[in-house]
Amino acid sequence: MPSLGRLHLITDTREGRDPLAVVRAALTVAHADLVVQVRVEDSATDREAYDLTRRVLALCASYQATCLVNDRLHVALAVGAAGGHVGADDLPVAAARRVLGPTGVLGATARAPGPAREAVAAGASYLGVGPCHTTSTKTGLPDPIGPAGVRAVVDAVDVPVIAIGGVTAARVPALRAAGAYGVAVVGAVSAAADPARATAELIEALTC
Numbered sequence: 001m002p003s004l005g006r007l008h009l010i011t012d013t014r015e016g017r018d019p020l021a022v023v024r025a026a027l028t029v030a031h032a033d034l035v036v037q038v039r040v041e042d043s044a045t046d047r048e049a050y051d052l053t054r055r056v057l058a059l060c061a062s063y064q065a066t067c068l069v070n071d072r073l074h075v076a077l078a079v080g081a082a083g084g085h086v087g088a089d090d091l092p093v094a095a096a097r098r099v100l101g102p103t104g105v106l107g108a109t110a111r112a113p114g115p116a117r118e119a120v121a122a123g124a125s126y127l128g129v130g131p132c133h134t135t136s137t138k139t140g141l142p143d144p145i146g147p148a149g150v151r152a153v154v155d156a157v158d159v160p161v162i163a164i165g166g167v168t169a170a171r172v173p174a175l176r177a178a179g180a181y182g183v184a185v186v187g188a189v190s191a192a193a194d195p196a197r198a199t200a201e202l203i204e205a206l207t208c
């Protein structure tokens with residue numbers, strides 16, 4: 001399996017957003033270092049998810065970047081994406097691994113060491129760990145775990161930990177110091193006035 005990119009851009013498909021323009025801008029800067037996770041609203045149809053993912057995958061292919069699909073693993077398989085990401089409301093990790101097969105990239109959400117160990121034992125290839133900080137992108141999350149919470153998970157597992165939730169370039173150094181392999185962002189790029197520049201700042205922070 002090729003090494004995992006350190007910057008994960010999760011699409012923002014809420015009303016008024018332009019996810020393809022944001023992905024295009026980020027790819028022009030991050031190239032193969034970028035992982036794009038296609039995340040659609042729960043209300044989106046499978047056809048909408050499929051159409052968006054096909055277009056994102058085509059953009060990613062031009063830069064040898066990795067495309068993953070959130071929740072809907074059948075969409076990932078249908079388009080030929082590299083894999084997917086599951087959390088507590090999705091397929092269990094072991095079932096997701098069976099769906100994706102032994103070589104698919106499989107991310108799992110874990111917020112504490114115990115569930116993190118279980119997810120890895122069940123076949124997760126990386127963990128999304130958070131929320132690290134307060135986020136306005138998703139509601140209903142537990143309190144932020146901060147860099148210390150990330151460190152606790154990093155110390156418990158031997159797969160890459162991707163920190164998520166309120167991540168900005170300024171917050172990357174503390175997360176990296178806590179052992180995070182990389183970060184996942186929505187707002188830091190999608191809500192930026194200049195998504196390409198925001199991507200460059202995140203890449204710079206991740207490579208320092």
Ligand SMILES: Cc1ncc(COP(=O)(O)OP(=O)(O)O)c(N)n1
Pocket residue numbers: 008010037039070071085086087088089090107108109127128129162164184
């Ligand atoms: C990298 C990464 N980490 C965590 C999540 C959250 O996944 P999940 O808990 O399944 O929540 P939804 O994104 O499905 O609302 C993620 N998507 N990516």
Ligand SMILES: Cc1nc(C(=O)O)sc1CCOP(=O)(O)O
Pocket residue numbers: 010109129130131132134135136137138141164165166167184185186187188
């Ligand atoms: C989709 C998602 N999952 C989270 C989790 O902690 O599981 S936080 C999050 C949203 C992250 O968006 P932003 O970078 O704008 O804070």
Ligand SMILES: [Mg+2]
Pocket residue numbers: 070071085086087088089090
């Ligand atoms: Mg999910």
